[in-house]
Amino acid sequence: MRGWSFPIGRFLGVDVRIHTFFLLILGLSISYASMTGATGGRGFALWLLLLLAVVVREVARAIGAAWFGLELRSVLLLPVGGLMSYASSEATEKATTPEMQKRMAVIGPSANIGFGLLLAAMTLTIAPEVNLLERPWMSPAHLLRAAVWMNILLGVVNLLPASPLDGGRVFRGEFAKTKGVMKSSRAAAGLGQFIAIALIVAGLLVPNMWLVMIGAFLMIGAHMEDQGLLLQTDVDAVRMRDVMLTQFSMLSASDTLEDALQRSVHTLQDVFPVVRGANLVGAVSRQSIVDALQSDGNGYVQGVMTRSFQTAQPDDSLVKTLRRIMAGQGAQMVPVLEGDRIVGIITPQNLALSMGMLNQRRKLRQPE
Numbered sequence: 001m002r003g004w005s006f007p008i009g010r011f012l013g014v015d016v017r018i019h020t021f022f023l024l025i026l027g028l029s030i031s032y033a034s035m036t037g038a039t040g041g042r043g044f045a046l047w048l049l050l051l052l053a054v055v056v057r058e059v060a061r062a063i064g065a066a067w068f069g070l071e072l073r074s075v076l077l078l079p080v081g082g083l084m085s086y087a088s089s090e091a092t093e094k095a096t097t098p099e100m101q102k103r104m105a106v107i108g109p110s111a112n113i114g115f116g117l118l119l120a121a122m123t124l125t126i127a128p129e130v131n132l133l134e135r136p137w138m139s140p141a142h143l144l145r146a147a148v149w150m151n152i153l154l155g156v157v158n159l160l161p162a163s164p165l166d167g168g169r170v171f172r173g174e175f176a177k178t179k180g181v182m183k184s185s186r187a188a189a190g191l192g193q194f195i196a197i198a199l200i201v202a203g204l205l206v207p208n209m210w211l212v213m214i215g216a217f218l219m220i221g222a223h224m225e226d227q228g229l230l231l232q233t234d235v236d237a238v239r240m241r242d243v244m245l246t247q248f249s250m251l252s253a254s255d256t257l258e259d260a261l262q263r264s265v266h267t268l269q270d271v272f273p274v275v276r277g278a279n280l281v282g283a284v285s286r287q288s289i290v291d292a293l294q295s296d297g298n299g300y301v302q303g304v305m306t307r308s309f310q311t312a313q314p315d316d317s318l319v320k321t322l323r324r325i326m327a328g329q330g331a332q333m334v335p336v337l338e339g340d341r342i343v344g345i346i347t348p349q350n351l352a353l354s355m356g357m358l359n360q361r362r363k364l365r366q367p368e
Helices: 021-035 040-067 089-095 098-126 143-157 166-179 181-205 209-236 257-264 286-296 318-326 348-365
Strands: 005-011 014-019 072-078 081-086 271-276 279-285 334-338 341-346
Touching: 014 021, 021 040, 021 209, 040 072, 040 081, 040 098, 040 143, 081 089, 089 098, 098 143, 098 166, 143 209, 166 181, 181 209, 257 286, 271 341, 279 286, 279 334, 341 348
Parallel strands: 014 072
Antiparallel strands: 005 014, 072 081, 271 279, 334 341
16 A cells, blocks of 8 residues: 555654545546536546545544544555554554444544535535535536535445445454454455445446446455455464474573583574573573673673563464564563473574465465
8 A cells, every 4th residue: 555655744743645546536537527518627626625525534533543542653545534554563453453443433434424514504504505415416517515425425435344444344343253353354355345346336327436436446445455454364363382483492590601602503593591490580692692702701691691581472472472572672582481381482583484484384275
């Protein structure tokens, strides 16, 4: 998505980007205006009304995000709404919970429908001669009426249970409670493609250019959601036990540095858990051992080991564990504990290799 967008500014610390699909819609709006006998300027104004409707929606959602304590990093404006990214892993995890998605899903449609009704009330008060129900509802020849229906249509469309719309996110979250994340992602993407086709057909029959464009973008969005979210789901489903090293060497806190260096010669391991008896008390890297020997001569491992480290459980999510660790000071090694017993370790070196082999194994199993 980011590769098909460009920045338009930074507002209140939030980067705002716009999807290039808007440029296609701009060309279609100007062409549509020419076909109906209106000027190109009115076609451009019609396009601006769509952009305004999207901005109204995203401003309301940004206010809602701030209200719920979700700090934003950036917003990508799409023709059917927007895509938010958050400034911290905690905010991202909070925003993806079904309860928070329900709350955020109400804000966007409510803002558009409410703004559309407000414009309708103002129009009926200021210019009662304007017939808001006359068709076509969204035409460059009647921009005031188009502004009303543009917002209402955007609000109603986002209530549909299709990815990547608000209704689709709620549907996916509710479906995941009983069927799991993988099946819910597939169902939401499949339903999104079905609704997209229905909108395109309806737009051709009415005819209505806007329904066709919304359906086309939903088709693209549903496909990207199917590919992108399923990939993310695969990553989220990885547990620590899936990628941890189970055959590893440990050092004792009372080992000398020369003994530790000698033992490191016979392994590819770069970081070692340090134990005192059966208890994990620290971690030390091969480079730390070499540096200590060069600078201070022989000593004991406990003198150079780091005592600050975070641990994980075998069934912990790999993604959530890494987010938790990176939110702190990072780590050269993550010990995986089962009770008080160390059963595995994760290091940056083995993680890349393990993830690559895990992906290869999944590819081999796909035909089954």
